[in-house]
Every structure is written in C-alpha cells, then in structure tokens.
Amino acid sequence: MPRPKPLRNADSSGTMKLTSFLVQRDSAGASKGKMHKEHCYPAPEPVMAETEPDSVSQQSLEKSGDTTACDNNSSASQSASSCSSDQDVCSSFSASSPDIGKFFNKRSSLTDGDVFHILTNHWKPPSSYQFPLPKGKKQGRRCQRQWFEQFPWLAYSTSDDGVFCKHCVFFSSCENLQVNFVGKPFNQWQKALEKIREHGDTGKHRDALMKSENFVARMKQPEAGIDVVLDEAAAAQIEKNRLVLAGIIKIILLCGRQGLALRGTDDDGVLGENNRSNFNALLKFSIDSGNDTLKQHLQTCASNATYISKTTQNNLIQIIGDEIQSQVLAEVRDAKFFSILADEVTDKANWEQLSLVLRYVHKGEIKEEFMTFIQCEDITGETLANNILNALREWGLDIQNLRGQGYDGASNMSGKFKGVQARLKEVNPKALYVHCASHCLNLLCFESLQRATSEEHV
Ligand SMILES: [Zn+2]
DSSP, rough: OOOOOOOTTOHHOOOOHHHHHHHHOOTGGGGGGOOOOSSOOOOOOOOOSSSSSSSHHHHHHTTTGGGGGGOOOOOHHHHHHHHHOHHHHHHHHHOOOOGGTTTOGGGGGGGGGHOOOOHHHHHOOOOOOOOOOOOTTTTOOOTHHHHHHHHHEEEEEEETEEEHHHHHHHHOOOOOTTTTTTTBBBBOGGGGHHHHHHHHHHHHHHHHHHHHHHHHHHOTTTTSSSHHHHHHHHHHHHHHHHHHHHHHHHHHHHHHHHHHOOOOOOOOOOOOOTOOHHHHHHHHHHHHOOOOOOOOHHHOOOTOOSSSHHHHHHHHHHHHHHHHHHHHHHHHHHHHEEEEEEEEEEEEEOOOOOEEEEEEETTTTOOOEEEEEEEEEEEOHHHHHHHHHHHHHTTTTOOOGGEEEEEOOOHHHTTTTTTHHHHHHHOOHHHHHEEEEEEEEHHHHHHHHHHHHHHHHH
16 A cells, blocks of 8 residues: 655755755866966956957967967967067957957967957957858858857857857866867857757856856956955856746746646646747746846756756745745744644545645634645545644644634544544544534535526426
8 A cells, every 4th residue: 555645845855956056156166276367457348349350450469479369389478478568469459359269279378368358359240240151152051140149158250160169268178179169160050059059068068157257257356356256156156046046936936826737748848839838838928028037047058957847846836835834834833723624535546635724813814724735545534633643743733722623524524433523632622623614505505506406307
C-alpha cells in the first residue's frame, strides 16, 4: 500500500535551487588575481558606435608606434609604457570604433584600457548596414541584424565578415584558441542561431561574461576597491535575477488568483507559438508589455536555466503555498483558538484526498483558510483523525485550542463512537462537532431540485 503524500516541506530541493539562483556569485572571486591592473588613461564612457569601423584611427595606432593592438610582438608592459608616454595613441584609440576582429588572440598585448575601450565601443553595424553575402557567392545566407539584439554579447567584424563573443575574446579560459567566437570568427550562417545558442550555454562563456562585467565595473570605478566592485557586480546580478523571478512569480500568482491552470500536459518550457498554456501566454504578454529584464533573460539564459519549466513552476507554486501557509498559521497562533473544517474526496488517480480548512478570528473578522490536501490510505475515522492530528502537530498548533469541528454527516466523520469528531473529542472534549452548514444547504438544494424535477414529470 503506498504511503500517504507528506505535507509540504519548506526545505524542498526547489527552494534550494531557486535560492542558489538568487545568490549566485559565480566565479568572480576566482578572477580576482587574474585582472590586469595597468591602464593608461581614464576609462572612457561607453558610446554606441554607429559608423564604419574606424580603420583610420586603427592605422594611426599602428603608425604611432603602438603596435600592441595590431600584432603580437609587444609585451603588456611595453604596451603600458607606450600608452603612458604617448597620450595621442590613447586618445585616437578612444575616439575610434574598433573592429573586434583585429584583436582576437591578442589579449596579452593589450592594456586594460584598450580592452575596456574595445568592449564598450566596438563597432556595431548601423541600421543601414548591408551584411555581405559569403565570398564568391551571389546568393545565400548572411549575418542577421536581430542576432545582435538577441545576444548582446555578439560583436561583428567587417574584416572577417564574422561574429565573435566580445567577452570570450578577452576573458575566455578556453585553452584551444581556434574555437569559434573566441579565437576565430564564426560565419557559418546556415547554422548560426543553433551555434550561437550553443556558445551562450557553455560554462566557459558564462564565466567569461562574469569576468568581463566585473572588469568593466572596475574600470568604470577605478577608485573603488576590487572587493567593492566585485560585490557591486554580484549584487547587480542578484538584483537582476530577482527581477526575473519576480516577473515569473507574478504570473503564477495571477493564475492562482484567477483559478487558471498554468499549463496543459505537454506545454513545458519553450516559449513559442505552439505553446499556448496560460502561463506562457501571460509570459509573452508580460514581455510584449515591456518587461525587458524578462525578455533579455529568456534570450540569453542557458537552456537549463530558463526558470519557466514545469519543474520550476511547481517549485514556485510550492514555495508560494508554504509562504501563504506560514502567514495563515501566524494568524491562527495570534488568534489562539481555532476550528477545523474537513472533507474527503477521491481524486482522478483514485486516491482519497482529505481537504483541511482552518477557521479562526483575525482582527475581528472570521476567516476560513484552506491549508492542504492530505492523501489518505483509507477513509476510516481512525485514519482521518490521525492525519488531522498529525497535520496540526506539524503546523505547531495545540490541539487543546481546538474549539470546533465541521464535517459532513458521513458516519466516518460524524460518528458518535468511531467517527473523526468522536476521536478528536477524546483528545480535546472542547472541540464541539457541528454538521457543516454549507453541506446541509447543499443537501437541501439537491433534494429540493430533485423533488421539483420529479413533480414536473408527474
Ligand atoms: Zn562567449
């Protein structure tokens, strides 16, 4: 005989998983020692580049003697001294819109200032830009503009007609430098979307992204200590994650309040036209209404961390339920005395489910709050009474403060000797039994209608 389903546990794995999402600090700490300290000029404000990549300033960079950004012969220290002694080089660089394709595999020869400038000012294709067709072809697939909105980490290189991951180019821990997006441009446009998503899902990309964000934050606030910058970056990430979860939780709460099922049997996870569950429809509505945080999250998150799967929905429902339950219990403890209402019903899987409601007075108002369903092995008075007593014990409610019991008139509930009410009275004689008034009304209506119908036929 299967065991009854236990009551909700606030320390479910779902809670743990979601908590880790909220407080993830990633590997930022690990990158502390690897960050370069030298930078030869104040960090420039990031600007949107809307012109062609500035090849002139790139040439001036080469002519002026600072070849560090263009070849790999100079060391980082040479680059730093070059910048500190030649402000013209730095200023010409900071005014340009560098093509990221000229800098991959050159991290060691770039100053931190150079990297910051490339990350924040790299060339972006303007709206009028026509992406070229593959070399030597008159038709075929080409780079698509919307990919850059969908994946903010992508950067286009005109010199290669390819895309890079701007974070991995400078911060990847990948040992193989010939990897697409990192050490060589990606331009297999037929498989682009699949490969771009694949790269965005890798742990090494996420690690590089976090290092890059920390780096940019440190460069923007050079006066702040590294710990402060890392804490701020982590706090910003946590805040962003909270906003994402808040958007998802609000949809679940709305469905709960309106009595809407979240999904059908096969509507899991993917947000698309074919998935028409209420949850996904509301998610889409929220994004279309301007929830950019949620939009960006779903466009860039790893496929196993969307936080919209049925598993996450169920975890969130349980967490919300636990929270509501704890608030109700706080009110009941505050009221001290309480009553219970219970009834059992057979579910679709032929299991007996005992629904349990608490009735109490809170701030002068009578409240009746549903607490839980308890799966029962059978529906004898003894089993049901034990389940109720166990639930009250688990919630920390004193059975001696029970003042009323309301059930239907079935003998297993209302029986004077072996019914639930009699067994609870054995424990606390002050727990008076009242035949549930709503159930009486239901019986009355049913009987009246039945008689009215039969008289009509006569
Ligand atoms: Zn990457």
